[in-house]
Amino acid sequence: MPKTYISVLMITAGLLLSGCQSLHKEPDNNLYLQLGERTGIASVVEDLLYLIVDDERINEQFKGMDVAQFHRNLTDQLCELSGGPCEYSGRKMRELHAAMGITDTQFNALAENLILAMEKNHVPTAAQNRLIKQLLPLYPDIRHL
Numbered sequence: 001m002p003k004t005y006i007s008v009l010m011i012t013a014g015l016l017l018s019g020c021q022s023l024h025k026e027p028d029n030n031l032y033l034q035l036g037e038r039t040g041i042a043s044v045v046e047d048l049l050y051l052i053v054d055d056e057r058i059n060e061q062f063k064g065m066d067v068a069q070f071h072r073n074l075t076d077q078l079c080e081l082s083g084g085p086c087e088y089s090g091r092k093m094r095e096l097h098a099a100m101g102i103t104d105t106q107f108n109a110l111a112e113n114l115i116l117a118m119e120k121n122h123v124p125t126a127a128q129n130r131l132i133k134q135l136l137p138l139y140p141d142i143r144h145l
């Protein structure tokens, strides 16, 4: 077989192989694992709920909500956002928070409580920051900007 054919074949095989590798790349679920998978996230959300109830800056907004539904939906949302095998099936962020008139202080209060809840569950600081970073794109919908 002529040399040029051999090199063309080798390049094609190489391209096909690298294509296959990228197709089979594992999804990045590192953050999900660092949060302790769905059980760990559920525990963070439970502690977050206690902190919300005690926080005068935001607790009025949460009065009368369905606690079990909030817990399940926020757990699924954080699980999905961190690369876990969950699917958020709650309401759309913009519609849900639209009439609440959430201020920056209130948004920050919730983020602060989430960090405290992660601290309590021994989530490493780098993972805490990564989760907060995943939540930032939701800011305009929650603030209704």
Ligand code: HEM
Residues within 6 Å of the ligand: 058, 061, 062, 063, 065, 066, 069, 070, 073, 074, 077, 089, 090, 091, 092, 096, 097, 100, 102, 106, 107, 108, 110, 135, 138, 142
């Ligand atoms: C990063 C910020 C936030 C995220 C990711 C978030 C996410 C969520 C999720 C997933 C739910 C449950 C949805 C459902 O059950 O269909 C929810 C409900 C709720 N959120 Fe937020 N939220 C955020 C910030 C806030 C803030 C700052 C407030 C007010 C101070 C707030 C007030 C509420 C209330 C009152 C509910 C319950 C509504 C109801 O059941 O009628 N949220 N949120």
